[in-house]
Amino acid sequence: MYILSSKQLAQVDKATIKNKAITSIDLMEHAATLCFQWLHTRLQGQNIKIHVFCGIGNNGGDGLVIARHLFQHGYNVNCYIVNFSDKRTDEFLTNYDRLKEIGEWPTVINNETNFPKISFEDIVIDAIFGNGLSRSPEGFTKKLIQYINNTKVFTLAIDMPSGLFGDKSVTKKDAILKAGHILSFQTPKLAFLLSENKEFVNTWEIIDIGLDEESINNLQPKINFTTKSEIIPLYKPKDKWSHKGTFGHSLIIGGSFGKIGAITLTSKATLKIGSGLVTAYVPKCGYNILQIAIPEVMVEVDDDKLLTYFNFKTKPSVIGIGPGMGTAEKTALGYEKFIKENKLPLVIDADGINILAQNKTLLKYLPKNTVLTPHPKELERLIGTWKNDYEKLTIAKQFSKNYNIILVIKGTYTVIIDNEFMYFNSTGNPALATAGSGDILTGIITGLIAQGYKPKYAAIFGVYLHGKTADIAIQETSYETFTASSILEYLPDAILDLFNQEQINEVGNEENESTT
Numbered sequence: 358m359y360i361l362s363s364k365q366l367a368q369v370d371k372a373t374i375k376n377k378a379i380t381s382i383d384l385m386e387h388a389a390t391l392c393f394q395w396l397h398t399r400l401q402g403q404n405i406k407i408h409v410f411c412g413i414g415n416n417g418g419d420g421l422v423i424a425r426h427l428f429q430h431g432y433n434v435n436c437y438i439v440n441f442s443d444k445r446t447d448e449f450l451t452n453y454d455r456l457k458e459i460g461e462w463p464t465v466i467n468n469e470t471n472f473p474k475i476s477f478e479d480i481v482i483d484a485i486f487g488n489g490l491s492r493s494p495e496g497f498t499k500k501l502i503q504y505i506n507n508t509k510v511f512t513l514a515i516d517m518p519s520g521l522f523g524d525k526s527v528t529k530k531d532a533i534l535k536a537g538h539i540l541s542f543q544t545p546k547l548a549f550l551l552s553e554n555k556e557f558v559n560t561w562e563i564i565d566i567g568l569d570e571e572s573i574n575n576l577q578p579k580i581n582f583t584t585k586s587e588i589i590p591l592y593k594p595k596d597k598w599s600h601k602g603t604f605g606h607s608l609i610i611g612g613s614f615g616k617i618g619a620i621t622l623t624s625k626a627t628l629k630i631g632s633g634l635v636t637a638y639v640p641k642c643g644y645n646i647l648q649i650a651i652p653e654v655m656v657e658v659d660d661d662k663l664l665t666y667f668n669f670k671t672k673p674s675v676i677g678i679g680p681g682m683g684t685a686e687k688t689a690l691g692y693e694k695f696i697k698e699n700k701l702p703l704v705i706d707a708d709g710i711n712i713l714a715q716n717k718t719l720l721k722y723l724p725k726n727t728v729l730t731p732h733p734k735e736l737e738r739l740i741g742t743w744k745n746d747y748e749k750l751t752i753a754k755q756f757s758k759n760y761n762i763i764l765v766i767k768g769t770y771t772v773i774i775d776n777e778f779m780y781f782n783s784t785g786n787p788a789l790a791t792a793g794s795g796d797i798l799t800g801i802i803t804g805l806i807a808q809g810y811k812p813k814y815a816a817i818f819g820v821y822l823h824g825k826t827a828d829i830a831i832q833e834t835s836y837e838t839f840t841a842s843s844i845l846e847y848l849p850d851a852i853l854d855l856f857n858q859e860q861i862n863e864v865g866n867e868e869n870e871s872t873t
């Protein structure tokens with residue numbers, strides 16, 4: 358699913374009205390009716406007080422439509438116009454009239470004295486600002502947002518939490534509505550996926566309002582939200598004539614005394630995802646451990662307790678390197694020599710990234726499309742600091758472009774960056790924040806490359822499956838007891854789930870929980 362900027366969304370709105378021969382007012386009626394139905398299905402006519410706050414633009418227009426349907430279905434509704442400007446849109450005015458026609462006159466809020474009493478048990482519908490927000494709210498509108506936030510009432514934001522920009526950072530964070538849930542139109546907004554907005558974005562879901570797909574595709578959006586429907590076409594079915602050589606040979610390099618577990622997990626994951634052959638290259642102290650832990654994996658050894666020489670004999674098709682490796686001086690020296698001489702596809706994690714960050718001149722030796730999988734701290738060491746999440750993404754894109762590499766930035770919504778393109782992952786939950794989780798991911802991506810997946814798609818697919826294991830597991834287990842080994846245990850379910858037709862239809866209407 359694409360993620361569109363506010364500007365792109367406004368363009369697609371216009372194109373839809375033109376190409377689908379639908380009027381703007383009908384499009385609004387359709388979109389807002391879907392929001393009403395969402396609420397009606399859940400409330401089933403319960404007598405809960407619902408406060409609908411409407412701005413004077415088209416987001417406010419949506420609010421008026423929702424309020425009308427609520428009134429007509431006998432709900433206990435109070436509707437307000439937040440009168441921050443006299444620039445009412447036509448669609449707002451039409452729906453204002455339609456509400457009056459059914460005998461309901463909204464209360465106009467012009468200043469603080471007009472704020473209504475809101476109880477904790479009530480529901481607030483936020484239709485103050487949407488896609489047309491042009492600056493941070495000020496004056497009584499800002500005060501109203503703060504007033505609503507202070508009540509701690511459940512808030513349902515229409516399209517976006519008021520005061521939040523869809524695609525740029527907000528410096529004044531005290532004028533943004535804290536949404537309990539967001540019903541957002543057509544595409545996720547970039548703002549929902551960034552941790553700097555975690556206070557304002559709890560759960561969200563996408564309401565498909567039928568905007569013109571062709572117009573969306575014509576924009577060739579560069580930001581994606583990868584759900585099951587984007588992942589399925591990536592899957593490479595197995596050819597019945599294949600043999601283990603067809604699925605590649607992965608070499609997994611890493612480990613040090615006390616951290617052989619990390620490289621064991623990576624090797625296991627590489628094997629489990631289907632790499633035809635796997636060899637681990639570890640310090641001697643890891644030899645017995647690996648041979649006993651994973652009989653299917655071959656082992657080559659380096660120095661006693663630390664990797665030093667990097668002189669393996671294996672001729673792999675791809676190398677995954679870094680987990681548990683450490684950054685000791687002799688390891689760093691050997692690694693630097695390896696990086697300068699290596700021509701094979703690489704997946705680099707953990708200390709492999711840290712050593713590159715210490716000596717950035719090495720970056721130019723990385724083969725095109727090398728995959729780097731930093732967590733936020735490793736990323737900072739690699740690309741420097743950032744002022745906000747948007748700047749982080751801009752710097753990361755430039756970095757990916759400069760060195761022709763693929764970045765997998767791990768987080769609540771892990772993002773894969775390839776030059777100007779960004780792919781935000783839709784799966785995963787806090788269960789994955791556990792020791793060894795990253796080591797497993799490195800193995801999964803390496804093993805997919807071994808099987809012929811292009812590095813970018815191996816990263817996108819691997820991150821999706823990694824997250825999906827936790828989503829499936831959590832229905833049967835607890836967050837607490839989920840460990841890195843559980844990822845491997847649930848990997849078969851994550852793959853099989855791709856072929857589960859029932860859930861495919863749900864894509865586009867999935868609830869997404871922000872989990873930071």
Ligand SMILES: NC(=O)C1=CN([C@@H]2O[C@H](COP(=O)(O)OP(=O)(O)OC[C@H]3O[C@@H](n4cnc5c(N)ncnc54)[C@H](OP(=O)(O)O)[C@@H]3O)[C@@H](O)[C@H]2O)[C@@H](O)CC1
Nearest residue numbers: 370385388414415416486487488489490491492493494516
């Ligand atoms: N057919 C369609 O297009 C559909 C659209 N849909 C809905 O439309 C929404 C977008 O509507 P919209 O473009 O009218 O923008 P919206 O956010 O309602 O308000 C903009 C107004 O606020 C003003 N303003 C901005 N910031 C301000 C500030 N800080 N303080 C004070 N004023 C401020 C701004 O004025 P200006 O910036 O020019 O000063 C303008 O007057 C979208 O989110 C979705 O809900 C759906 O119904 C589907 C069909």
Ligand SMILES: [K+]
Nearest residue numbers: 483486515517
């Ligand atoms: K809103």
